Amino acid sequence: MNNTTINWGIIGCGDVAEVKSGPAFQKCKDSSLVAVMRRNGSLAKDFADRHQVPLWYDNADKLLKNPDINAVYIATPPSTHLDYALKALKSGKDVYLEKPMVLSDGEALQLKKAVNKSSQKLVVAHYRRFLPMYLKVRDLIDVNAIGTIKFVDLRFLQPFDFNSKASWRLDEEVSGGGYFHDIAPHQIDLMYHFCGDFKNAKGISVNQSNINQVDDTVNGIIDFQNGIQFRGMWSFAIPNCLQEDRCVIYGEHGTMEFSFYENLLLLNSRGHSRSFEFKNPINIQEPMIQETVNYFLGKRSNPCPVEDGELVTNIMEAFTKA
Numbered sequence: 001m002n003n004t005t006i007n008w009g010i011i012g013c014g015d016v017a018e019v020k021s022g023p024a025f026q027k028c029k030d031s032s033l034v035a036v037m038r039r040n041g042s043l044a045k046d047f048a049d050r051h052q053v054p055l056w057y058d059n060a061d062k063l064l065k066n067p068d069i070n071a072v073y074i075a076t077p078p079s080t081h082l083d084y085a086l087k088a089l090k091s092g093k094d095v096y097l098e099k100p101m102v103l104s105d106g107e108a109l110q111l112k113k114a115v116n117k118s119s120q121k122l123v124v125a126h127y128r129r130f131l132p133m134y135l136k137v138r139d140l141i142d143v144n145a146i147g148t149i150k151f152v153d154l155r156f157l158q159p160f161d162f163n164s165k166a167s168w169r170l171d172e173e174v175s176g177g178g179y180f181h182d183i184a185p186h187q188i189d190l191m192y193h194f195c196g197d198f199k200n201a202k203g204i205s206v207n208q209s210n211i212n213q214v215d216d217t218v219n220g221i222i223d224f225q226n227g228i229q230f231r232g233m234w235s236f237a238i239p240n241c242l243q244e245d246r247c248v249i250y251g252e253h254g255t256m257e258f259s260f261y262e263n264l265l266l267l268n269s270r271g272h273s274r275s276f277e278f279k280n281p282i283n284i285q286e287p288m289i290q291e292t293v294n295y296f297l298g299k300r301s302n303p304c305p306v307e308d309g310e311l312v313t314n315i316m317e318a319f320t321k322a
Contacts, residue, residue: 009037011060099186126189136278151231180319201319219319220232
């Protein structure tokens with residue numbers, strides 16, 4: 001094994017790995033995709049054949065026993081994240097773990113303890129941190145473009161069928177509690193990334209539509225340690241005419257406004273307006289995977305440590321488990 005290259009195995013080569021992440025492991029510098037695993041062996045083989053991956057498995061334990069693999073990407077449904085991550089760490093593999101990191105505060109604490117006791121490394125796949133638009137938001141905050149930030153307003157209102165393929169997300173035992181648990185981790189992580197540590201978080205989670213068995217509406221507030229206030233409203237059963245994807249950061253001299261599924265940033269500062277347009281990479285996780293590879297090789301600090309994943313889990317639980 002070449003210790004200057006991260007040789008990857010993917011556990012869970014489904015829809016997320018198809019375009020968002022999988023090909024990026026072959027594109028990144030000092031990175032190679034060695035094997036993929038899916039419980040359905042024919043689908044694992046199909047993925048491997050189409051993406052020119054040398055090996056495929058229908059059993060994660062077999063992949064973890066491969067001595068040529070020194071890191072794994074876990075892209076299975078959230079209910080299996082903790083188990084696979086613990087096995088991977090025990091097997092001597094570094095871990096790149098999909099969001100939501102785990103299902104609960106208790107699981108987050110268990111994983112953090114395991115990582116801290118291990119000689120292996122773990123990165124949470126909050127990949128939006130390294131996309132061009134959010135890097136620009138971070139830069140504008142750092143140069144005080146809108147002055148001291150006062151509060152943030154987030155509204156993510158979508159019709160029920162906005163992601164109709166993802167039926168497992170409506171099984172609370174598998175997903176943690178519906179579409180909110182799939183979409184919100186990225187958004188909450190960005191709020192932490194922009195605003196810092198939080199002092200308190202509270203929320204209300206309800207099933208307004210009764211279309212299914214999970215809550216479809218979440219209302220949350222965060223009091224950050226630096227005094228910034230956050231309020232967020234998520235709905236996944238809103239009429240089409242009312243759908244909205246909008247986040248506004250309010251500062252003492254103006255605002256920054258963007259949506260999470262468009263690449264347009266609007267800056268209004270001291271009465272002057274500017275707009276910025278961005279283009280994401282085809283494989284949207286590629287920048288984060290490159291930073292993860294660099295971290296695993298000792299070239300940089302952790303781009304998203306388990307502690308950050310735990311913080312996001314804490315906030316989500318505060319919003320939905322009250």
